[in-house]
Amino acid sequence: MNIITNPERSAWKEMLKRPTLNTDILRNTVSEVLNRIRMEGDKAVVEYEEKFDKVRLSSLAVTEKEFAEAEKEVSIELKAAIMLAYNNIRTFHSSQKFEGKKVTTLPGVTCWQKAVAIEKVGLYIPGGTAPLFSTVLMLATPAQIAGCKEIVLCTPPDRTGKIHPAILYAAKIAGVSRVFKAGGVQAIGAMAYGTESVPKVYKIFGPGNQYVTAAKQQVSLRDVAIDMPAGPSEVAVLADETANPAFVAADLLSQAEHGTDSQAILITTSQDLLQSVTEEVDRQLPSLFRKNIAEKSLANSKLILVKTIDEAIEMVNEYAPEHLIIETKDYVNVAEKIVNAGSVFLGAYSPESAGDYASGTNHTLPTNGYAKAYSGVSVDSFIRKITYQEVTAEGIATIGPAIEVLAANEYLDAHKNAVSVRLETLK
Amino acid sequence: MNIITNPERSAWKEMLKRPTLNTDILRNTVSEVLNRIRMEGDKAVVEYEEKFDKVRLSSLAVTEKEFAEAEKEVSIELKAAIMLAYNNIRTFHSSQKFEGKKVTTLPGVTCWQKAVAIEKVGLYIPGGTAPLFSTVLMLATPAQIAGCKEIVLCTPPDRTGKIHPAILYAAKIAGVSRVFKAGGVQAIGAMAYGTESVPKVYKIFGPGNQYVTAAKQQVSLRDVAIDMPAGPSEVAVLADETANPAFVAADLLSQAEHGTDSQAILITTSQDLLQSVTEEVDRQLPSLFRKNIAEKSLANSKLILVKTIDEAIEMVNEYAPEHLIIETKDYVNVAEKIVNAGSVFLGAYSPESAGDYASGTNHTLPTNGYAKAYSGVSVDSFIRKITYQEVTAEGIATIGPAIEVLAANEYLDAHKNAVSVRLETLK
Numbered sequence A, B: 001m002n003i004i005t006n007p008e009r010s011a012w013k014e015m016l017k018r019p020t021l022n023t024d025i026l027r028n029t030v031s032e033v034l035n036r037i038r039m040e041g042d043k044a045v046v047e048y049e050e051k052f053d054k055v056r057l058s059s060l061a062v063t064e065k066e067f068a069e070a071e072k073e074v075s076i077e078l079k080a081a082i083m084l085a086y087n088n089i090r091t092f093h094s095s096q097k098f099e100g101k102k103v104t105t106l107p108g109v110t111c112w113q114k115a116v117a118i119e120k121v122g123l124y125i126p127g128g129t130a131p132l133f134s135t136v137l138m139l140a141t142p143a144q145i146a147g148c149k150e151i152v153l154c155t156p157p158d159r160t161g162k163i164h165p166a167i168l169y170a171a172k173i174a175g176v177s178r179v180f181k182a183g184g185v186q187a188i189g190a191m192a193y194g195t196e197s198v199p200k201v202y203k204i205f206g207p208g209n210q211y212v213t214a215a216k217q218q219v220s221l222r223d224v225a226i227d228m229p230a231g232p233s234e235v236a237v238l239a240d241e242t243a244n245p246a247f248v249a250a251d252l253l254s255q256a257e258h259g260t261d262s263q264a265i266l267i268t269t270s271q272d273l274l275q276s277v278t279e280e281v282d283r284q285l286p287s288l289f290r291k292n293i294a295e296k297s298l299a300n301s302k303l304i305l306v307k308t309i310d311e312a313i314e315m316v317n318e319y320a321p322e323h324l325i326i327e328t329k330d331y332v333n334v335a336e337k338i339v340n341a342g343s344v345f346l347g348a349y350s351p352e353s354a355g356d357y358a359s360g361t362n363h364t365l366p367t368n369g370y371a372k373a374y375s376g377v378s379v380d381s382f383i384r385k386i387t388y389q390e391v392t393a394e395g396i397a398t399i400g401p402a403i404e405v406l407a408a409n410e411y412l413d414a415h416k417n418a419v420s421v422r423l424e425t426l427k
Helices: A009-015 A024-038 A042-053 A064-073 A076-094 A134-144 A165-173 A184-193 A208-218 A245-255 A272-289 A289-299 A309-319 A331-336 A352-357 A395-410 A412-427 B011-014 B024-040 B042-053 B062-071 B077-094 B131-145 B165-174 B184-193 B210-220 B244-258 B271-287 B291-299 B310-319 B331-336 B352-357 B395-408 B415-427
Strands: A003-006 A103-106 A109-117 A120-124 A150-155 A176-181 A203-205 A233-239 A263-268 A301-304 A323-327 A343-344 A383-391 B002-005 B101-106 B109-115 B120-124 B150-155 B180-182 B203-205 B233-238 B263-268 B302-305 B322-328 B345-346 B383-391
Touching: A009 A076, A024 A042, A024 A184, A024 A208, A042 A184, A064 A165, A064 B322, A076 A134, A076 A165, A076 A245, A076 B101, A103 A395, A109 A134, A109 B024, A109 B203, A120 A134, A120 A184, A134 A150, A134 A165, A134 B331, A134 B395, A150 A184, A165 A176, A184 A203, A184 A208, A233 A245, A233 A309, A245 A263, A245 A272, A245 A289, A245 A323, A245 A352, A245 B415, A263 A289, A272 A289, A272 A301, A272 B180, A272 B291, A272 B415, A301 B024, A309 B101, A323 A331, A331 A343, A343 A352, A343 B042, A352 B383, A383 A395, A383 B352, A395 A412, A395 B077, A395 B131, A395 B352, A412 B244, A412 B352, B011 B310, B024 B042, B024 B184, B024 B210, B042 B184, B042 B263, B062 B165, B062 B203, B077 B131, B077 B165, B101 B395, B109 B131, B120 B131, B120 B184, B131 B150, B131 B165, B131 B310, B150 B184, B165 B180, B165 B302, B184 B203, B184 B210, B203 B210, B233 B310, B244 B263, B244 B271, B244 B322, B244 B352, B263 B271, B263 B291, B263 B310, B271 B291, B271 B302, B322 B331, B322 B352, B345 B352, B383 B395, B395 B415
Parallel strands: A003 A301, A120 A150, A120 A203, A150 A176, A233 A263, A233 A323, A263 A301, A323 A343, A343 B383, A383 B345, B002 B302, B120 B150, B120 B203, B150 B180, B233 B263, B233 B322, B263 B302, B322 B345
Antiparallel strands: A103 A109, A109 A383, B101 B109, B109 B383
């Protein structure tokens, strides 16, 4: 861990820099796979599954039988935990439903927004070391609440052609319509273009490695919307002398175990805390299952001592962390001043794990400083707001003359005329 | 205009296809300009302004003096019209402000969303044949309502180095912080990376030609968010026998005059209306200022006769038009069934021009079928929703054990530990 003491304001930018992810070099490889999926559909997906996931699939769709078997294989304990998480996610996300109001801007001119679910959405759940059933809940639950008609999920099977039972169980309870065995670029292509098995969707969600990220970027240029740009996961902990060093250390480590490129930053006003956190990290690290990964990402992590809480807040806003944990005396006041972050965790008993799994908030969040412009996934991500306007005869009589002037001054004569022909009939 | 009678369902996809905009071929040209802007800042902007806009600029920023002169040059009539439009846009967009509610998902677990404005946004207003001061209002007003601290606007100057006075006037009243003389790719680059004069922004909004579109796409891959992907403007008119053919014709023409690639489609259940609209178009066209443009885009436009209103609705939802005008007897019922559109205009006295200028709705809308996944610009486009959670000791005691199970099953041991160290202290 790198300890930095009272850095100058001018050094912040460099100090807070993330490693750049350059997917340009993957462009041709990814394009080639995407093109084959677009041209050849299922056949190409099956071939790439054999090539990359080392499994020969006879069909892509997960069957009802496989769902039933999965349900038997998930332990009662895990089912209960999944249900608790699902219920909390559902409760919080249900509160995000949008109710538009009609607004009369001038007599006879009424405008409003109507929220409509995106009809077809695609969720990508990566394979790899962890079966991310929590991400299934985080993506499918808001889609279900939004009212998406078709919720498709793609995830790579293991070498025996199976999908982790907890992924299928979570998919079932959170309202996923259909699950397909496909991973990586081929999964993104299948959902972006549609194949014989996999329906074309209008928006693709979910995490993935750099190939998946590059594929999502490419298809987003023309064919389909995506949730947000991706980068390695990260946490910033903002703490003062009242924070519990064991909690802070555990929070930094929980971020560090994600991957070797994970970012964990402590910003504190307390030299003592900084010291004790270092010791606590050393104490907790050895017993962790993924200590090798955590150790590598900790090498890039930073413990930063600043002079005041205000300086700490300013630094957090400059960094715009995906996750921000605030463990300070007056964390409510501090939280008020945060303007750039994905999800914020308040007080000693709000570890990032709470939001990762079960508090009810979403864990699909903007990384890499994207929190300056993007929100995390919410019900909003699965709807569009269509605007409506109803202008009556009275209304057009009121605003029509102004529209004629505006259109004429933009040299858009036919725009003016569309009003004039109407005003004519009212004379 | 192409008249199509009772097309088969299987022919819809081909029939409703838009011309594809392929910006791939512009990629290298655009990259080169962007790279120079990134490396050389103002110097490169000034050079490209000389090359592309044929003007030698001594400085990029519009001065207070220029604003003051512009205000004098705008006629009283146009000022009044701009104010009317601004007030309506402001009234409607003010109703979109987000108020989060706190949700207790379980005792001791509270979650909420806080809306925060994107701190720095960039608006691009193209030059060309029309001075798009209406677009200035449409982009700056919601930014102002959202509370964006820095609202930057770039627009190309004319050959004397001047910006159209109505653009400056609209920028001033709608709260734009600073206006810069820069157009095309160099403007997008300047706002994406920042130069000595132009501040770096976090999100870029606004229309533009294919170079601007390609530049926005490129910078959106890593450096900055953008409003939405772009395509030619389009309207669908859904009308039955009660519609006024002169109104429908005027609406189709107002779309057709935008550009030769504009799309105008009439979908109707009435053969008579279709016939009269054709005649009305022929009658209205010759006197239009931009008749040459309108004529060319009309050549690609379609008048489609269908059997029932339900079929018409289904076709509209398949097409997902940017603008939809509904002129039918029971337009309220029809509107209820629309699920894919940008902005909808209801009844005989709601021409698209109303929303383009002054009803209060936004005119920056998803084209090219993107309405299936994207909304138009609104206050939402200028904010992020940060999620917060506060978990108390009671709360972690309730959800902690479930989080431990979930984390363990995803093999994320440190995530589990961040809860365990807290539960330990509560024993």
